Amino acid sequence: MSNKNVKWFIPAYKWLMTAAIIGVGMTRFGRDLEHQLPELAYKAIDEALRDAGVDRREIGYVAFGNVGGWSSEFFPLPIVCEYAGLNPRGGLRVEAACASGSAALAVACAMVESGYTDLALAVGAERMNELPTPQVVELLGRGGNFFWEFESFGLTFPAYYALLATAYMSRYGATEEDLAKIAVKNHYYGSMNPKAQFQKRITIEDVMGSRYIAWPLKLYDCSPITDGAAAAVVASERIASKLTDTPIWVKAQGMATGTANLTMRRSLVSLESVVEAAKEAYERAGVENPIKEFDLALIHDCFTIAEIIAYEDLGIAERGKGYLLAREEQTYIGGLIPVNTDGGLKSKGHPIGASGLGMVYEAVRQLRQEVDRGRQAPINRGQVLIHNVGGTGHFAYVTILSLEKP
Amino acid sequence: MSNKNVKWFIPAYKWLMTAAIIGVGMTRFGRDLEHQLPELAYKAIDEALRDAGVDRREIGYVAFGNVGGWSSEFFPLPIVCEYAGLNPRGGLRVEAACASGSAALAVACAMVESGYTDLALAVGAERMNELPTPQVVELLGRGGNFFWEFESFGLTFPAYYALLATAYMSRYGATEEDLAKIAVKNHYYGSMNPKAQFQKRITIEDVMGSRYIAWPLKLYDCSPITDGAAAAVVASERIASKLTDTPIWVKAQGMATGTANLTMRRSLVSLESVVEAAKEAYERAGVENPIKEFDLALIHDCFTIAEIIAYEDLGIAERGKGYLLAREEQTYIGGLIPVNTDGGLKSKGHPIGASGLGMVYEAVRQLRQEVDRGRQAPINRGQVLIHNVGGTGHFAYVTILSLEKP
Numbered sequence: 137m138s139n140k141n142v143k144w145f146i147p148a149y150k151w152l153m154t155a156a157i158i159g160v161g162m163t164r165f166g167r168d169l170e171h172q173l174p175e176l177a178y179k180a181i182d183e184a185l186r187d188a189g190v191d192r193r194e195i196g197y198v199a200f201g202n203v204g205g206w207s208s209e210f211f212p213l214p215i216v217c218e219y220a221g222l223n224p225r226g227g228l229r230v231e232a233a234c235a236s237g238s239a240a241l242a243v244a245c246a247m248v249e250s251g252y253t254d255l256a257l258a259v260g261a262e263r264m265n266e267l268p269t270p271q272v273v274e275l276l277g278r279g280g281n282f283f284w285e286f287e288s289f290g291l292t293f294p295a296y297y298a299l300l301a302t303a304y305m306s307r308y309g310a311t312e313e314d315l316a317k318i319a320v321k322n323h324y325y326g327s328m329n330p331k332a333q334f335q336k337r338i339t340i341e342d343v344m345g346s347r348y349i350a351w352p353l354k355l356y357d358c359s360p361i362t363d364g365a366a367a368a369v370v371a372s373e374r375i376a377s378k379l380t381d382t383p384i385w386v387k388a389q390g391m392a393t394g395t396a397n398l399t400m401r402r403s404l405v406s407l408e409s410v411v412e413a414a415k416e417a418y419e420r421a422g423v424e425n426p427i428k429e430f431d432l433a434l435i436h437d438c439f440t441i442a443e444i445i446a447y448e449d450l451g452i453a454e455r456g457k458g459y460l461l462a463r464e465e466q467t468y469i470g471g472l473i474p475v476n477t478d479g480g481l482k483s484k485g486h487p488i489g490a491s492g493l494g495m496v497y498e499a500v501r502q503l504r505q506e507v508d509r510g511r512q513a514p515i516n517r518g519q520v521l522i523h524n525v526g527g528t529g530h531f532a533y534v535t536i537l538s539l540e541k542p
Numbered sequence: 543m544s545n546k547n548v549k550w551f552i553p554a555y556k557w558l559m560t561a562a563i564i565g566v567g568m569t570r571f572g573r574d575l576e577h578q579l580p581e582l583a584y585k586a587i588d589e590a591l592r593d594a595g596v597d598r599r600e601i602g603y604v605a606f607g608n609v610g611g612w613s614s615e616f617f618p619l620p621i622v623c624e625y626a627g628l629n630p631r632g633g634l635r636v637e638a639a640c641a642s643g644s645a646a647l648a649v650a651c652a653m654v655e656s657g658y659t660d661l662a663l664a665v666g667a668e669r670m671n672e673l674p675t676p677q678v679v680e681l682l683g684r685g686g687n688f689f690w691e692f693e694s695f696g697l698t699f700p701a702y703y704a705l706l707a708t709a710y711m712s713r714y715g716a717t718e719e720d721l722a723k724i725a726v727k728n729h730y731y732g733s734m735n736p737k738a739q740f741q742k743r744i745t746i747e748d749v750m751g752s753r754y755i756a757w758p759l760k761l762y763d764c765s766p767i768t769d770g771a772a773a774a775v776v777a778s779e780r781i782a783s784k785l786t787d788t789p790i791w792v793k794a795q796g797m798a799t800g801t802a803n804l805t806m807r808r809s810l811v812s813l814e815s816v817v818e819a820a821k822e823a824y825e826r827a828g829v830e831n832p833i834k835e836f837d838l839a840l841i842h843d844c845f846t847i848a849e850i851i852a853y854e855d856l857g858i859a860e861r862g863k864g865y866l867l868a869r870e871e872q873t874y875i876g877g878l879i880p881v882n883t884d885g886g887l888k889s890k891g892h893p894i895g896a897s898g899l900g901m902v903y904e905a906v907r908q909l910r911q912e913v914d915r916g917r918q919a920p921i922n923r924g925q926v927l928i929h930n931v932g933g934t935g936h937f938a939y940v941t942i943l944s945l946e947k948p
Binding site: 251278531 | 559578603604609611614615616617619620621623624628629630631632633634635636637638639642645648649651652653654655656657658681682684685687688689692693795796797798799800801802803806814815818819932933936937938939
């Protein structure tokens with residue numbers, strides 16, 4: 137092509153998305169070996185369809201976020217579709233590591249916006265406790281580059297994020313107590329969320345006294361291994377407002393990938409893919425100041441350090457000052473911007489294929505002001521930010537949901 | 543909703559797709575342990591980008607068809623993107639069993655048609671020989687319902703398709719020789735395809751003399767275990783014709799799922815999901831008589847019986863008469879409709895995440911009349927039919943490619 141500077145990938149003629157979420161569902165996250173994978177998925181699907189007032193036979197496409205590997209099922213979607221009565225509608229499984237739920241939402245929206253169908257279902261489910269925890273941790277550890285990193289150095293996920301944490305603390309002077317404050321906040325909100333895995337408050341002392349997993353990260357800095365499912369019904373512009381009075385518009389999604397090798401990254405105190413994805417989403421939605429334009433944010437706190445780095449990558453805090461938001465408790469309701477009012481991955485749980493849709497579940501219900509007392513954020517701007525990361529920034533999906541039609 | 547008869551899922555206002563394939567690439571399929579997964583994928587991506595005359599930095603989204611399980615990589619897309627220099631563009635892995643390649647094409651098209659990007663890449667890759675064949679066969683055998691079928695009866699894929707074959711032969715009087723004729727035809731075309739895994743002709747006697755895998759299917763009735771990759775560059779209507787003189791339009795895709803349990807199927811001599819997907823694709827593209835409207839078909843011949851049943855499910859043969867097309871050699875070039883001019887999965891090979899895009903590679907090159915002498919079909923109608931199945935009809939993707947802009 138003659139002009140290499142043309143940015144084909146962000147066409148000027150269409151910056152905004154036109155699909156809306158009209159129903160959401162979610163299981164209680166936790167350790168749940170009583171339900172098979174399709175049963176977990178069905179519970180979320182059923183709640184989402186009822187919430188949308190839509191019959192399963194009206195769904196035109198199914199995008200299923202699921203990583204698998206710990207489950208016996210090798211091709212899990214057909215089993216989910218059969219169990220939920222969604223045959224013969226088309227579908228696929230999507231995997232974007234821990235961002236698979238947001239990727240499923242992206243595919244469902246694209247299928248609706250392309251005109252393929254008027255109603256699509258995004259569903260995510262994971263049954264991680266099917267394998268013993270050490271095996272799950274080993275599989276997740278392969279999330280980097282197996283050949284160059286995992287096999288050579290044996291890094292697991294807590295170790296990957298510990299590398300980010302030590303780099304961050306060393307450069308900016310954040311302390312282990314600052315990290316702990318993220319866990320305390322998220323458990324505070326999780327304690328009020330009947331669908332959270334851990335419904336109890338913890339203290340800074342609890343976190344500081346918990347055992348080290350990978351220094352400086354302790355047990356209470358880490359999100360748990362979780363079984364669970366979440367779902368969203370996506371409708372076209374043409375029918376969304378006919379089906380509900382409160383469609384939640386998917387105003388924009390920014391999507392990016394990062395290098396598999398951590399050694400190829402320019403920085404360990406920022407995830408480049410998140411910066412890219414946020415820039416794209418903000419540009420598409422016309423967001424200039426996230427603190428002033430979002431009522432709350434759902435942030436991917438797989439480890440406490442991840443939430444702090446995300447504050448900076450998302451433009452909520454200045455570079456190097458994210459930990460101060462935690463220290464000053466500015467991300468509680470009433471502060472600068474509430475973050476993880478559902479308990480976050482830390483307290484709500486992290487069934488990796490479902491987590492992104494679990495955030496969507498919370499965002500939609502916050503925007504509709506249906507959330508449990510004590511953790512409902514004031515809704516003034518009508519806009520919520522969702523940040524869902526796969527691996528250590530291998531994937532980044534930033535989603536903007538809005539009460540206002542784009 | 544009040545009117546349960548409204549078919550939202552096929553909106554009347556938009557029956558046709560508007561994305562075009564402007565470049566394709568494919569590795570030589572075969573046993574290839576010299577190349578890592580990202581290297582395989584890169585070879586196909588590089589060829590597709592060169593074919594399209596597009597720079598990798600202009601790609602806006604990557605849909606990666608890959609089943610995995612046999613590879614060490616747990617999250618393979620980031621490794622592929624890093625190796626191919628596609629970071630930081632967004633992407634995901636898609637899995638629809640052996641139809642993953644077609645599902646990747648569907649996502650790439652949807653991302654383009656929704657307006658998210660003007661240029662998307664669909665790539666599929668699989669490195670199946672990384673595990674010993676018995677383990678690969680075991681993993682594939684889990685393609686049905688693990689809990690109800692695999693664990694109880696231990697069926698593997700040859701056995702699943704043998705059930706279909708015995709049902710078909712018993713009902714319609716087809717013989718093992720009829721099945722063998724499919725293998726002979728596909729090897730005939732594979733012998734002329736420099737990218738095929740097996741480039742040699744075989745005879746009916748070769749097939750009949752090969753050992754039984756699962757009666758009535760013999761070794762030469764089965765597609766092989768394959769390593770390989772294939773890719774396609776998808777462009778929006780807005781730019782496709784600016785970038786190439788011969789855009790190949792993705793006129794329609796029909797997509798469906800089937801029950802995970804074979805025991806839940808109404809019939810063993812037809813795959814309902816294929817019938818559904820074909821019906822949808824034909825309706826969207828306005829196809830009434832496939833024999834008269836397609837120049838050739840690429841059909842998913844994972845086993846010889848699969849091609850025969852597909853003749854019927856796709857409307858190329860009347861119900862119960864598909865084997866007669868094989869017997870009368872009507873699916874060679876010069877016959878009623880040429881099928882699998884690239885050798886099919888049987889002879890070209892079947893790297894399951896790439897196979898659908900391998901068919902797209904052949905279809906595009908046939909439509910452009912770039913195929914090797916002896917296997918170039920006459921192109922009069924300017925339209926090719928692609929049939930890609932996951933499992934035993936757990937997924938069905940039917941794609942119609944066309945020289946004419948929809």
